[in-house]
Amino acid sequence: MLFSEQNYKRGIYRGSIEVICGSMFSGKTEELIRRLKRAQIAKLKVEIFKPRTDIRYDVSDVVSHDANSVQSTPVDHSSEILFLNADTQVVGIDEAQFFDAELPAVCNKLAEKGIRVIVAGLDMDFTGKPFGPMPALMCIAELVTKVNAVCVCCGSPAMYSFRKVSSEATVLLGEKESYEPRCRFCYHMTEA
Template sequence: MLFSEHNFTQRGPAYGSIEVICGSMFSGKTEELIRRLKRAQYAKLHVEIFKPAVDKRYDDRLVVSHDSNSIPSTPVEHSSSILLLSNDTQVVGIDEAQFFDEGLTEVCVNLANKGIRVIVAGLDMDFKAQPFGPIPHIMAIAEHVTKVHAVCMQCGAPANYSFRTSTDTKTVLLGEKEAYEARCRRCYYNLTNY
């Protein structure tokens, strides 16, 4: 049960929050996550950062943006590990949240109800333009949602679709510019058979 009384601290309701940064590939989601987390560190807040263990594209332990900015993180296999590793934390950052299990929604609620600021970044849609993983549920319960846009690699318009250039049809395919292009709605649907 997501919103039960036991999710609050003994002092009464705490004032945590959930923020979501979402968009397509190459839209700057991780860049914005890193920016917010570094500002929290600059404010001398205790920050913990997590990413799915499966994401090893740039580094096993660092969260790295396409612009090569990075911040240390803890890779975890399951969302429940985030709760176990977030003691005495004031801000929790979660990158590539679409790759986590559906339990991530409840983890975010539990953390926020303990007074923690939770910042989640991830793809809101998969390459078939379908809601991706737990992100849509977390967006629904978040206090703040920021949708960032890339630039369409076909026409230069604002892009919010991740077009897969490879023929692989698995939902989860870790890749970068060799496997994906950012596309606007017109270019995505004009060039897609999904």
């Protein structure tokens, strides 16, 4: 079905893009799983995707830090998401920051077909800069939910992922041994 003003006015399209973003340990994946499970309870056809490179908890499933999980399909490139089942109504995408720059266009194509797209990912890398396709996704989304962790230094809301290990690589898969959530003040205190 092609996107047209006439079809939109008749209410044929119900597609949308939702982005859940924040630092590490802020509950992004937990919120993604919660929304996807609610869609499944509503008997909607759901498909979930994640980058094949993310194997921290499971090779194929999307798993939160709290060990909640949902079955997913690992993909190498965002264009593979377009090959989903024809009857899919809701698409979940985890760790969006690790995808290629085509992910926003893929999400737009899905939404224009009437699919609800729910995307979760880090909005900033460990240096505090926008991460991968996340800024573009946030711009085109109907709904953006920013979640915060708790700063491990002072207990304030944390929006930064502080890297504890020495590495300049933008992508460094890791957990609590490599990263900790920090507020703005505590994150920048380490620079002084």
